[in-house]
Amino acid sequence: QVQLQESGPGLVKPSETLSLTCTVSGYSISSGYYWGWIRQPPGKGLEWIGSIYHSGSTYYNPSLKSRVSISVDTSKNHFSLKLSSVTAADTAVYYCARDNLGLLGYWGQGTLVTVSS
Amino acid sequence: DIQMTQSPSSLSASVGDRVTITCRASQSISSFLNWYQQKAGKAPKLLIYAASSLQSGVPSRFSGSGSGTDFTLTISSLQPEDFATYYCQQSYSNTRTFGQGTKVEIK
Numbered sequence: 624q625v626q627l628q629e630s631g632p633g634l635v636k637p638s639e640t641l642s643l644t645c646t647v648s649g650y651s652i653s654s655g656y657y658w659g660w661i662r663q664p665p666g667k668g669l670e671w672i673g674s675i676y677h678s679g680s681t682y683y684n685p686s687l688k689s690r691v692s693i694s695v696d697t698s699k700n701h702f703s704l705k706l707s708s709v710t711a712a713d714t715a716v717y718y719c720a721r722d723n724l725g726l727l728g729y730w731g732q733g734t735l736v737t738v739s740s
Numbered sequence: 741d742i743q744m745t746q747s748p749s750s751l752s753a754s755v756g757d758r759v760t761i762t763c764r765a766s767q768s769i770s771s772f773l774n775w776y777q778q779k780a781g782k783a784p785k786l787l788i789y790a791a792s793s794l795q796s797g798v799p800s801r802f803s804g805s806g807s808g809t810d811f812t813l814t815i816s817s818l819q820p821e822d823f824a825t826y827y828c829q830q831s832y833s834n835t836r837t838f839g840q841g842t843k844v845e846i847k
């Protein structure tokens with residue numbers, strides 16, 4: 624059974640960099656698929672942030688592309704998100720998911736990140 | 741970017757009702773359209789992929805249709821556990837986009 628678990632700080636200061644990791648169990652990232660990040664501000668809808676292939680190829684949301692970096696570490700079977708220069712608008716629940724050509728079939732439980740001083 | 745627009749944004753319905761949610765893409769996306777259900781405090785769950793294919797384990801009262809720019813999610817007989825928010829999402833483009841969501845509430 625594929626499982627994903629997000630981890631990282633729940634509080635980030637404005638202008639700093641948000642960093643999250645998604646650890647995958649039950650499946651080896653190096654075996655294939657894209658792996659993605661999605662966020663959801665409180666009370667709002669879903670926003671796709673970006674996805675990374677096991678080889679390192681990435682696709683990003685154009686509206687976030689200048690601030691986003693997604694990387695993968697196949698030796699640790701995890702992938703990571705960095706979002707720089709955060710503001711209160713980046714406060715959201717951040718989800719990781721397995722991205723099968725756009726089908727997001729497996730999701731983590733989500734982690735709330737609040738941007739506040 | 742491909743924009744996805746859902747309607748309505750919310751609806752009230754009773755148990756047993758037939759419910760229809762629509763999703764429109766800003767350009768043709770063939771059948772690269774997926775539907776998700778999200779309950780409060782939970783991660784979204786994939787219901788339908790490729791416009792009309794039911795994800796394994798999803799009840800048959802859920803169905804999807806459409807191609808090109810116009811798509812529909814139908815719940816044939818609404819059950820208590822179906823009250824949730826539903827999102828469409830296109831996978832035609834490498835940059836995925838979601839609709840704004842449709843909240844299905846109890847009437």
